[in-house]
Amino acid sequence: MDAIFDISFMGRELPACDDLSKTCSAPDAGRRRSKLRRIGLLATVLLCLPFAMRGVAHAEANGPALTLSTYSVAFGDVAVDTEAPPQTVTLTSSGTAPVTISAASIAGAGAFKMSGISLPLTLNPSETATLTISFDAATVGAKGANLILTTNGPAGKAVILLTGTAASAGSLAGVSCGTGSITGAATDACTVTLTAAAGTAGLTVNLTSSNAAVTVPASVKVAAGATSAAFTATVSAVTTAQTATLTATAGGVTKTFALQLNAAVPGLTLGATSVSFGDVNLNTPATQSVTLTSSGTAALTISGASITGTGFSMSGVSAPLTLNPGQAATLEVEFDPTASGAVTGAVTLTSNASGGTATVALSGTGQAASYEVQLSWDAPSNPSDPVVGYNVYRAVSGSTSYQLLNTSATASTDYTDSTVADSTAYTYYVESVDAEGNQSAPSNTYNVTIP
Numbered sequence: 001m002d003a004i005f006d007i008s009f010m011g012r013e014l015p016a017c018d019d020l021s022k023t024c025s026a027p028d029a030g031r032r033r034s035k036l037r038r039i040g041l042l043a044t045v046l047l048c049l050p051f052a053m054r055g056v057a058h059a060e061a062n063g064p065a066l067t068l069s070t071y072s073v074a075f076g077d078v079a080v081d082t083e084a085p086p087q088t089v090t091l092t093s094s095g096t097a098p099v100t101i102s103a104a105s106i107a108g109a110g111a112f113k114m115s116g117i118s119l120p121l122t123l124n125p126s127e128t129a130t131l132t133i134s135f136d137a138a139t140v141g142a143k144g145a146n147l148i149l150t151t152n153g154p155a156g157k158a159v160i161l162l163t164g165t166a167a168s169a170g171s172l173a174g175v176s177c178g179t180g181s182i183t184g185a186a187t188d189a190c191t192v193t194l195t196a197a198a199g200t201a202g203l204t205v206n207l208t209s210s211n212a213a214v215t216v217p218a219s220v221k222v223a224a225g226a227t228s229a230a231f232t233a234t235v236s237a238v239t240t241a242q243t244a245t246l247t248a249t250a251g252g253v254t255k256t257f258a259l260q261l262n263a264a265v266p267g268l269t270l271g272a273t274s275v276s277f278g279d280v281n282l283n284t285p286a287t288q289s290v291t292l293t294s295s296g297t298a299a300l301t302i303s304g305a306s307i308t309g310t311g312f313s314m315s316g317v318s319a320p321l322t323l324n325p326g327q328a329a330t331l332e333v334e335f336d337p338t339a340s341g342a343v344t345g346a347v348t349l350t351s352n353a354s355g356g357t358a359t360v361a362l363s364g365t366g367q368a369a370s371y372e373v374q375l376s377w378d379a380p381s382n383p384s385d386p387v388v389g390y391n392v393y394r395a396v397s398g399s400t401s402y403q404l405l406n407t408s409a410t411a412s413t414d415y416t417d418s419t420v421a422d423s424t425a426y427t428y429y430v431e432s433v434d435a436e437g438n439q440s441a442p443s444n445t446y447n448v449t450i451p
Contacts, residue, residue, distance in 0.1 A: 065095030075164030079199030093123035108145025137166030170194030184264030211244030267296030277364030294323035309345015337366025397425035
């Protein structure tokens, strides 16, 4: 099959291209006025070019030939004075005869280097070799070069385009800590920062402290590609207010951070500065509690605790007692009066807090207990004479001398005796009274003992 394209140009016929033989022949005269004649010379070139290229490739395949896995290597942005990760190019003997690479050179920026092969290098057909290319620029800016391989192939040489940009590496921008003021012993989270990402080798930052109460590591390293690194400042308690200066140095750049150190101070806070028990029956203990809180920034030590006042006592706190900041203890104060009357006292606490002592005022009144006896009974059922009231009698237990307690007959079936004495036992009975003043026989007796 031939003569499948028929093209004319400016009235002159062009040869037709045979798709199979890649040869061109003149068309017959009957087709000289074909509509395709206006396509022009460019169409002829485009249509025939694939066949010409295949002819060249065929020619190279019949002798030595070198094929590269890539004809350009780009390293992108790399920090100045930092070697970029190397890249490789595979060299393949793609012809039918051994290919020999007799020379290799880099024309352009001196930031590029090659390794991996020794010259001259001969590769038999299908054999491969690996060429390694590196990039390390000493100055900032875009870099470019050509890596030229001289061979015995038809073209005589192969060229690889090399590109890369050297960017400024990050320098020390500052040093800072989580808080600028610390009270007592503590740790502070600190950070060094850079103006830009560190180079592939990272950046080591040296650290110092001007105050022995603050310790920092000798250095901290900012990892490659990072813009900051953390470290810890350890602070010991001081007795007076002080200042520590943290200094960070790297690449000739120095940055500082001021850290204020405050003295740790113990403190004691009382839940109440006075306790009033009010009226308390004799020999009947009453208890109240007072919370003691370590409210300072240093440990509180209560070295002594004492109490004054008749009937007052305390428990729950034994000196010496140490409370760390925020801790608390409960002091129990008891009032157990043995005599009637008002009583005052105080709890005195001695500690290392400001002022040295703290006092809780105490007060209470002892009073004799007041007792009464409440009696109740059932009315007679179906009495022969109507009952109009009742008389209540009392005697000290063991005695037969009963005393009438009510001055007149009480109509109710209950009675309260509020004239009893402490530590005494009594016996009671009741008699009913009719309208004529006649009394019934005594009821059963009831015994009671007053504390």
